[in-house]
Amino acid sequence: MYLPLAFRQTDLPALHREIGNCRLATLVSHGENGLQASHLPLLLRPEEGRYGTLYGHLARANPHWQVLAEGTEALVMFNGPDAYVSPSWYPAKAEHGKVVPTWNYIAVHAYGRAEVFDDAERLRSLLAGLTERHEGPRPQPWAVDDAPQDYIAGMLRAVVGFALPIERLEGKWKLGQNRSEADRRGVHDGLANSTDPRDRDLAQRMNG
Template sequence: MYVPSAFRQNDLAQLHAQMQASGLAVLTSAGSQGLLASHLPLVLEPGEGEYGTLYGHFARANPHWRDLADGTETLVVFAGPDAYVTPTWYPAKAEHGKVVPTWNYIAVHAWGQAEVFDDPERLLQVVSRLSGRHEAGRPQPWAVSDAPREYLDSMLRAIVGFALPIRRLEGKWKLGQNRSVADQAGVREGLAASANPRDRELAERMSLID
C-alpha cells in the first residue's frame, strides 16, 4: 500500500481498534492457484505475537485454504470508513481554484503466513469467538451451544480453520492531513452534513487528527 508519511498510522492500539471495527476483511494470496481473495469475518487476538494473531475459517469447498496450507504469504485488508471529497468544500477553491477531487479513507493491511487446522475443538473455539463477538450486545444473543452438538459436528467438518500471526502491519489514515487547516475544516463540515452515515463517521475520525 502506498502510504505517504502524512497519512501513515503507526499506533498499534489504533490499528488494532480499526481491525476489530471492520466487520468483514478481505484475505488475499498469490499461490499455486493464482491470485485469490476471500471475504471473511475474523477474530483478532491482540496479545498473541508482536502484532497480534488473526483467526478465521474457510468453507472446506473453498480452495483458497490450500494456498495457506502450502505456506503462501497472505495479505489481509481491513477497510474503514471512506468518502468522496468534492473541491467545493475547500475554501482554497474560492481563493485560487487550484483544487481537484479526492477520496479520504482509512485502511489497515496485515501480512503473515497462516497455520491451517481442522481439529474440531479448535474450530469450535474459533466459531464460538466469532459468533460471540458479533452477537454481543443483542437482546437475546445466539450462542454456538444453542445448536445440537451433532449438527455442530457436521458443520465443523465442512470448514477449515486458520491462525495467522501478523508479521507486518501497515495503516493509512488519509484524512486530508496534507491540506490547510481551513480546507480540512471545510471537508469535515461537508462530510458531517451528509446523509451518508459513512461520510459522517469519516468526519468524526477527521476531528481526531492531531
C-alpha cells in the same frame, strides 16, 4: 499499500481498533493457480505475537485454504470509513481554484503466513469466539451450544480454520493531513452535513 508519510498510522492500539471495527475483511494470497481472495469475518487476538494474530475459517470446499497451507505470504485488508471529497468544500477553491476531487479513507493491511487447522475442539472455540463477538450486543444472543451437537459437529467438518500471526502491519489514515487547516475544516464540515451516514462517520474520525 502506498503510504505517504502524512497518512501513515503506526500506533498499534489504533490499528487494532480499526481491525476490530471492520466486520468483513478481505484475505488475499497467491498460489500456483494465481490470486485467491476470500471475504470473511476474523477474530483478532492482540496479545498473541508482536502485532497480534488473526483467526478465521474457510469452507473446506474453498481451495483458498490449501493455498494458505502452502505457507506463502497472505495479505488481509480491513477497510474503514471512506468518503468522496468535493473540491467545493475547500476554501482554497475561492482563492485560486487549484483544487480537484479526492477520496478520504482509513485502511489497514496485515501480512503474514497462516497455520491451517481442522481440529474440532479448536474450530469450535474459534466459532464460539466469532459468534460471541457479533451476537454479544444482541438482547438474546445466539450461542453455538444452542444448536444440536451433531449438527454443529457436521458443520465443523465442513470448514477449515487458520491462525495468521501478523508479521507486518500497515495503516493509512488519508484524512487530508496534507491540506491546510482551513481546507481540512471545510472537508470536515462538508462530510458532517452530508445526508449519507458513511460521510458523517468519516467526519467523526477526522476529529480524532
